[in-house]
Amino acid sequence: MELQHLVVKIPVEGPIGIDPAKVVDVFHKWVAAQTEPGVLLVDVAELLHVPKGPGVVAVGHEADFALDNTGGVWGVLYRRKTVLPGTDADRLAEAFGAAARTGALLEEAFAPKLRFSRTEFEIVVNDRGIAPNSPETYAAALPVIESALRSVLGHGEFSLARHDADPRERFGVTVRTGKPFGLASPAAT
Amino acid sequence: MKASHDIWKERFKGKLPEPIGSEVDQFETEIELRKQGKIDEKVFAETRLRRGAYGQRYDNGHRYDGTESRKLPYADKPTKGPGTIWDAPGMLRIKIPFGGLNPRQLEVMGELAEEYSDGIAHVTTRQDFQLHFIHIENGPSIMRRLASVGITTREACGNAVRNVTACPLSGVCRDEAFDVTPYSHALAWFLMGHPDTMEFGRKFKPAFSGCAQHACGLTQMHDIGFVAAVREVDGKLQRGFKIVVGGGLGPVPRQARLLTEFAPVEEMLPLTQAVCRVFGRNGEKKNRNAARIKFLVDKWGIEKFREEVFAARKELREDPRWHDMLKGAEQEAEGPLHPPGQLPAPNGNGKLAEWIATNVRDQRQAGYVTAAVTLPLGDITANQLRALSQIVSKYTRGTIRTTVEQNFLIRWVSKADVAALFADLVAADLGQPGAQSIVDIVTCPGTDTCKLGISSSRGLGGELRNRLVSKSYQLDEAIRDLHIKVSGCFNSCGCHHVADLGFYGVSRTINGYKVPHFQVVLGGQWENNAGSYGLPIIAVPSKLAPNAVDRITGYFVQNRQKDEKFFAFVKRVGKGPIRELLEPLNQNLPTHDAEPEFYSDWGDPRQYSIGDIGVGECAGEVVSRYQFEMTAAERLVFEAGLDLDRGAAQPAGETAYAAFLRAAKALVQMQYDDVSSDPDEILSEFRERFFDTQLFHDPFVGPKFANYLFAAHAAKGEKFTPDTAHHRIAEAQLFIEAVHSCYNKLRSAPAPVRS
Numbered sequence: 001m002e003l004q005h006l007v008v009k010i011p012v013e014g015p016i017g018i019d020p021a022k023v024v025d026v027f028h029k030w031v032a033a034q035t036e037p038g039v040l041l042v043d044v045a046e047l048l049h050v051p052k053g054p055g056v057v058a059v060g061h062e063a064d065f066a067l068d069n070t071g072g073v074w075g076v077l078y079r080r081k082t083v084l085p086g087t088d089a090d091r092l093a094e095a096f097g098a099a100a101r102t103g104a105l106l107e108e109a110f111a112p113k114l115r116f117s118r119t120e121f122e123i124v125v126n127d128r129g130i131a132p133n134s135p136e137t138y139a140a141a142l143p144v145i146e147s148a149l150r151s152v153l154g155h156g157e158f159s160l161a162r163h164d165a166d167p168r169e170r171f172g173v174t175v176r177t178g179k180p181f182g183l184a185s186p187a188a189t
Numbered sequence: 190m191k192a193s194h195d196i197w198k199e200r201f202k203g204k205l206p207e208p209i210g211s212e213v214d215q216f217e218t219e220i221e222l223r224k225q226g227k228i229d230e231k232v233f234a235e236t237r238l239r240r241g242a243y244g245q246r247y248d249n250g251h252r253y254d255g256t257e258s259r260k261l262p263y264a265d266k267p268t269k270g271p272g273t274i275w276d277a278p279g280m281l282r283i284k285i286p287f288g289g290l291n292p293r294q295l296e297v298m299g300e301l302a303e304e305y306s307d308g309i310a311h312v313t314t315r316q317d318f319q320l321h322f323i324h325i326e327n328g329p330s331i332m333r334r335l336a337s338v339g340i341t342t343r344e345a346c347g348n349a350v351r352n353v354t355a356c357p358l359s360g361v362c363r364d365e366a367f368d369v370t371p372y373s374h375a376l377a378w379f380l381m382g383h384p385d386t387m388e389f390g391r392k393f394k395p396a397f398s399g400c401a402q403h404a405c406g407l408t409q410m411h412d413i414g415f416v417a418a419v420r421e422v423d424g425k426l427q428r429g430f431k432i433v434v435g436g437g438l439g440p441v442p443r444q445a446r447l448l449t450e451f452a453p454v455e456e457m458l459p460l461t462q463a464v465c466r467v468f469g470r471n472g473e474k475k476n477r478n479a480a481r482i483k484f485l486v487d488k489w490g491i492e493k494f495r496e497e498v499f500a501a502r503k504e505l506r507e508d509p510r511w512h513d514m515l516k517g518a519e520q521e522a523e524g525p526l527h528p529p530g531q532l533p534a535p536n537g538n539g540k541l542a543e544w545i546a547t548n549v550r551d552q553r554q555a556g557y558v559t560a561a562v563t564l565p566l567g568d569i570t571a572n573q574l575r576a577l578s579q580i581v582s583k584y585t586r587g588t589i590r591t592t593v594e595q596n597f598l599i600r601w602v603s604k605a606d607v608a609a610l611f612a613d614l615v616a617a618d619l620g621q622p623g624a625q626s627i628v629d630i631v632t633c634p635g636t637d638t639c640k641l642g643i644s645s646s647r648g649l650g651g652e653l654r655n656r657l658v659s660k661s662y663q664l665d666e667a668i669r670d671l672h673i674k675v676s677g678c679f680n681s682c683g684c685h686h687v688a689d690l691g692f693y694g695v696s697r698t699i700n701g702y703k704v705p706h707f708q709v710v711l712g713g714q715w716e717n718n719a720g721s722y723g724l725p726i727i728a729v730p731s732k733l734a735p736n737a738v739d740r741i742t743g744y745f746v747q748n749r750q751k752d753e754k755f756f757a758f759v760k761r762v763g764k765g766p767i768r769e770l771l772e773p774l775n776q777n778l779p780t781h782d783a784e785p786e787f788y789s790d791w792g793d794p795r796q797y798s799i800g801d802i803g804v805g806e807c808a809g810e811v812v813s814r815y816q817f818e819m820t821a822a823e824r825l826v827f828e829a830g831l832d833l834d835r836g837a838a839q840p841a842g843e844t845a846y847a848a849f850l851r852a853a854k855a856l857v858q859m860q861y862d863d864v865s866s867d868p869d870e871i872l873s874e875f876r877e878r879f880f881d882t883q884l885f886h887d888p889f890v891g892p893k894f895a896n897y898l899f900a901a902h903a904a905k906g907e908k909f910t911p912d913t914a915h916h917r918i919a920e921a922q923l924f925i926e927a928v929h930s931c932y933n934k935l936r937s938a939p940a941p942v943r944s
Contacts, residue, residue, distance in 0.1 A: 004192040005304075025794040032254035040262060042278060043247060045307050045322070045637070046792045049565040049651045051618035052572065054308040059322050061263070061276055070308065070572065081324070083192050126304055129193025129200075129330075168296055168575055170303065 001131065001140045003088040003148070004080070006095040007124040007172075009068060010103050010116045010183075011075040017113035020048055020055055020074070023067045026109050027058040030065075035105075036098075039063050065102050076103040076116055079126060089148040096121070096152055104183035118180035122163070124172035131171040138162055138171070145173060155179060190326040191304070197330045201337055208382065209336040212343055216240050217329040218824050224275075226267055227827070232820055234270025235812040239349050241282040241342030242328050244270070244806045245321060245638050248277035255795035269325055272804065278322040280638060281331060282345035286377035287355035287370055287397070288316035288590035288598075292578040294338045295589070299574030301331050310574060312567040314631060314684055315394065316354045316591040317345060321638050343381055346806065348389040350465070353377040355397035356405035357590040357598040360523055361552040361559060365399025366417035367428055369406075371518035372457060373397040373415075379458050379514055380465065384862065387814040388469040390480035394437075395461070398718050401431070407593060409445050410436045410687060410719040412482045413464060418451055428519070429453045434464060434494070435486030438681035442722045443483040446491040448498065454518065458511045463502035466862070467494070506863045523601060526586045529556020530605025540622070541611050548624040549607060552600070560599045560610060561624035565654060566632055566647050567595030569619075576617035584610050593684075594631055596624060627664065627671045627742075628657045631684060635677025635694065636790065640803035642677035644694025644705040644731050648791025650675045656735055668742045671755055672715050675707070680805075686722040687713045689755045690738060695728050696799050702781050705731035705790040705797045709741075711759050711767060721756070726764045729774045732787050740770050815932060818855030822848045822925050829918045833911065842909030845917040846901050852921075852928045853898055856885075859935065872902050885931050894927035 024046050031041040040061040047054045055074070057066040061082070068077035078099035084091045103116040123145065125131035131141065142160065150156050157178030163169065198217075205213070216236070223233040249272045250261050266275035283298075298318060302310040305327050306320040313319055323331070332342055344350055353373045360368035376395060380386055386393070397415045398406020408414025415430040429451045436445025452460050464482075473480040486494050532549075535542035548561040562577065569577070581589045581599055588600040602610055614620035623629050630653055633639065635646030653673060657664070676683035676693040685691030691710030696703050706728040713723030729737050744767065749758050759767070779787050789797050825848035832841035850871055857864045857874045864874050879885040880895045887894060897920040909917070 002192065021792075024792065028255065028793075028795055031252070032256075032259070034262070040276075042261060043252070043322075043638075045309075047307070047309055047568065049654070050309065050568050050570055053568075053570045057307050059278065059307065061278075064307065070570070081191075083190070127191055127193045128300060128304065129191070129196040168300075 001137065001144070003091050003125060003141070003144060004083055004130060005126040006091055007077065007079045007126045008095045008099040008121055009070075009073075009075045009077040009124075010099055010121040011073050013115045013117050016074040017115075018110045020067055020069070021046070022110070023056045023106070026106070027056060027065070030058055036060065036063075036065065039098075063098065065098075067106065076106055078102060087148075088144045089151045092123070092145070092148040093152045095123070100181070100183040107183065116183065118182070119177050120174065122172055122174045124163070124170050126170060128170060133163075133165065133167050133169050133171040135165075141171065141173075149175065153177060153179075153181060190324070191330060194327075194330050197333050201333045205333065205336040206339060209341045209343065210333075212240070212341070213329050213332040213336060215821070215824060216332065218828055219820070220326060220329070222824065222827060223267055223269075227823070228820060230268050230270055232812055232816055234273065234806070235347055236817070236820065237269060237325065237328075238347030238806060239344050240328065240332070241284070241345030242269075242323070242325060243280045243282055243346045244273055244640055244803070245277070245279045246636070246640050246642065246801060246803065248273050248279060248640070249803050250274040250277065251801075253795065253798045253800040258798075258800045270806070275325065278324060280634075281320045281323045281328065281342060282313070283318040283320070283335060283340060283342050284345045284352045284377075285316050285318060285340070285591055286353050287359065287373040288357050288592060289370070289374070290589050290591065291338075291587040292582045292589075294340055295574045295578040295581070297334055297338050297340075299571035299578075301334060302574070303571035305331055308571055309568050310571070311634070312564060312569070312591050312595045312597070314567075314593050314595060314633065314682060315352050316357075316593060317352050318591070319634070321634075341381070344386075346392075348391055348812075349393070350380040350383075350386050351392050351394045353380075353395045353397070354406070354411075354593060356399050356403070357592045357600075358405055358550075358559065359397070359399050360521065361554060361557070361600055362399050362405075363551070363553045364403060365553075366419045367399065367519075368521065369397040369399050369415065369417050370522065371515065372430075372454065375458065375514040375518070376461060379510060380461065383462065383465065384814070384858070385462050385465040385469055387817060389465075390472045390474040391477065391482075393465070393468065393482060402717055405593075407684075407687070407719040408433055408436070409717070410438050410442070410684075410722075411445060412437060413448075413461060414445050414718070415457065416718070420451055427453060430457055432460065435483040435491070436719075437481055437483045438684060438686050438722075439481070440679045440681070441483075442681065442686050443487070444720075444722070446486060448491070448495055454515060455512065458514065459505055459508070460498070460502055462505060462508075463498045466501045466505075467497045471497070523588050524586060525554075525557060525601045525603060526584065527603040527606055529554070530603045531556075532558075532604045533608040538608075540615075540620075541608060544611055544620060544622040545607065547622045547626055554601075556604055558602050558604055558607060560602050560607070560614075561592070562597035562599065562614060562619050563621045563624045563629055564596050564619075565621070566630070566650055573617050573619055576613075577619060580610065580613045580617065583613070594625060594629060596629070623658070623661065625672070626669050627673060628654055628661060630654050630657075631672075631674040631688075633676050633682035635675075635683075636793065636801070639677055639682075639805075641680060641805040642694065643696055643799060643802065644677055644707055645790040645792055646675040646677035646683055646692070646694060648793060649692065649707060649731060649734050652791050653735055653738060657738075665742075665746045667746055667749060668755075671742070673738070685710050685713070687715050687719040688723065689713065689715070690741060691723050692734060693725070694731075696797070697728060697730075699730075699778055699788075700780055702788045703797050703799060704788055707731055707734045707737075709734075709737055709771060711741075711764055712756070714756050716756075724764070726768045727771050727775075729771055730778065730787065731790055733774045736774055737771050740774075741767060744770055814858055815855050818851055818858065819925065819928065819932075822851035822855065822921075822928075825851060826918060826921050826925065829914070829921070833914055833918065836911075838909045838911045838914040842907070842914035842917045845914065845921040846905065848921045849898050849901050849924055852925045856928050856931060859932070868902060868905070872899070879931065884935070885927065887927060887930070894924050897921075897924050
């Protein structure tokens with residue numbers, strides 16, 4: 001199994017301290033400046049009218065970035081759309097790094113009202129074809145994710161909790177780390 | 190393309206219902222051919238449109254960023270159509286005939302929204318779904334997954350028969366003549382890919398209604414509308430339809446005109462086929478702005494149009510599907526899961542009472558209700574779709590439909606289940622009240638994603654909804670049931686013509702800056718199947734459009750006569766006083782320095798511009814039936830080559846033979862519309878019309894290429910070796926070239942006679 005189309009979401013720490021609608025302006029500026037390395041940003045989708053929805057999305061060709069509220073949990077989200085070469089560790093590092101870096105940029109834009117977690121994030125494989133939400137996928141993915149995370153975080157002090165086992169859902173895990181990670185640089189601070 | 194492309198292809202290989210499965214394979218091949226530059230961009234544009242793959246804003250590779258229009262640095266690849274960048278995201282429209290869905294289909298819609306789009310599935314004003322930000326190369330995977338649950342995107346866009354809509358209450362309505370569901374279903378599948386629909390100059394939208402007086406079917410604003418009726422003949426009740434044609438909204442709206450007061454149900458399919466034939470043959474092809482059927486009806490008058498349709502009906506070759514597809518139509522198809530019951534007493538639950546008052550409606554069947562699921566701006570998340578799927582399964586036999594008001598309607602809910610249903614919907618954030626009320630605002634996508642959008646219809650719709658919901662308890666009873674509909678431009682996808690309060694986007698220049706505006710449209714009527722169209726009275730700045738709603742509704746509450754409806758009120762007082770009421774909204778406007786946000790649109794902080802408006806694809810590309818057939822023939826030759834490459838000589842040879850037939854048929858159809866797909870008939874017609882007449886003869890090699898065809902046909906069923914298959918493919922390619930030559934020769938000669 002190859003980990004492709006990864007989604008990484010880092011939740012907001014505590015209640016969200018900003019009006020999410022303000023992120024629309026920030027994302028438009030990112031599109032104008034094409035700030036994301038390796039990603040062609042195309043548009044901004046404001047979906048705040050939908051309860052517990054995708055929030056505000058900076059839509060890109062290779063990947064999307066969002067202040068996401070899926071499941072009623074606000075967080076910074078990175079969603080890889082195109083296939084990435086390399087190893088699973090490379091792809092996880094890329095997705096986590098992009099989510100963390102986006103989180104850092106949003107924190108900076110709204111300082112000090114917005115802060116994302118340094119000890120928790122979730123990983124979802126956004127492709128039911130390559131990763132159906134099954135026990136087999138979990139068994140196959142667990143060592144791959146653990147190995148990749150050790151490489152990305154620089155340590156092994158973390159736990160994984162599988163998301164809902166409902167086969168209709170996408171396969172995903174929540175990661176909780178023993179040491180806080182940085183946003184600008186994902187390795188432990 | 191996503192990593193799972195081949196997984197889905199393999200998983201569904203040979204398992205998808207036909208013809209949908211083959212359609213997807215064909216589309217995939219066409220994508221590959223276009224990438225190789227082997228299909229013309231216009232032909233590819235129309236072929237993708239006919240698969241529901243539509244353009245989206247900024248797909249020309251430029252985007253206004255608030256100060257200037259910038260080029261989006263896409264990779265250099267072939268286009269998807271004229272001026273349409275390959276990698277630019279597009280919209281995929283998914284046809285839902287009569288809005289009918291089942292729980293598994295809801296789940297799949299959620300999966301696709303999550304994996305390929307932005308997490309949102311959007312219900313349209315014609316009961317379709319739309320997914321946005323879709324990459325063209327993911328189209329085949331999405332289509333296969335949809336096909337696996339019986340859904341197609343075929344002809345959801347382009348110059349084709351669009352989704353067949355129908356009243357979502359069909360079969361459970363108290364006022365209907367009979368259930369139109371099976372007839373709308375039959376028409377949708379009968380016309381899909383029908384030869385008589387292949388040469389339209391523009392789209393063609395059918396709609397069904399169970400009665401004349403309500404709005405649910407909106408037949409008066411459709412290209413063809415069917416209103417159920419029953420008459421007595423020799424003491425027996427006979428089902429039929431009043432059929433109207435030539436209705437439509439858009440910049441020049443028309444009320445449909447009467448084609449026939451009563452056509453027995455057995456005549457529904459052939460008569461519609463005849464309408465399509467007349468439209469395909471005689472409708473405008475060059476001027477897109479006058480190519481809808483309404484213009485043909487205008488040009489001829491309804492009497493001549495009617496004569497032509499009934500003449501065309503007489504010449505149609507009998508088709509057993511006219512009858513077969515209606516078998517069982519008189520039997521009730523749906524039923525309940527739970528026994529009938531009584532509505533619960535609210536017991537102090539004000540929210541339940543409010544929701545019941547606006548969203549729940551008695552069915553004709555005692556003890557059952559329909560329950561509307563109100564979607565803000567027609568949007569629903571993947572999680573909500575999964576939850577809704579479970580809810581529908583829990584309380585019904587999977588009976589749910591989309592509505593033209595961008596909501597869902599759950600049918601066959603036992604009254605005893607209403608409180609529990611409401612609780613489950615609330616848990617999924619789907620329990621909002623106000624269905625079909627002033628807060629249930631309909632909008633098109635507008636500047637959010639549409640290439641034609643001028644102002645932000647969704648931005649305004651969302652703002653109005655927020656404001657009206659927050660004061661819903663204070664709203665006067667008289668205005669609670671008003672319909673507000675917003676379009677981003679004059680094309681009326683938001684149906685502003687038939688709203689009580691309609692808006693459509695325009696732009697104006699104030700203090701040297703472009704400012705988004707909305708025209709206020711009054712006089713429309715939702716009832717009576719969209720019985721009357723409104724007219725614009727004044728344009729107001731976008732940011733002041735909510736004030737316009739406040740002023741108009743306040744004026745109505747103060748001045749209405751007892752029980753007077755808004756439509757009658759506007760008629761009585763006239764539009765003049767209401768215009769006067771709104772004129773101050775265009776006076777003493779803030780300067781750009783004082784209030785820069787006034788110069789941007791709702792939900793979009795960029796300084797407003799109309800620079801992003803592109804060329805719409807509503808009209809599609811005019812591609813003749815000949816071009817479609819020949820594209821198919823060329824695709825088949827290409828596929829034959831792929832078969833040969835993988836060592837499969839037998840399918841390679843057979844596919845090459847199929848390419849011969851397709852190309853020959855393309856030519857025959859120029860003179861004979863009704864030629865079937867029977868190889869013997871194609872050969873016979875080809876021989877008589879093109880070979881015996883020497884029209885097909887090559888100036889240098891005479892009948893050589895025609896003889897390839899005859900030889901291939903004579904050898905039908907032969908066993909192919911790699912060598913013979915190779916020869917057959919090469920000959921098929923040469924035959925196709927000869928067909929093109931013959932076609933070009935004929936096109937420069939006087940028009941052929943049809944028979």
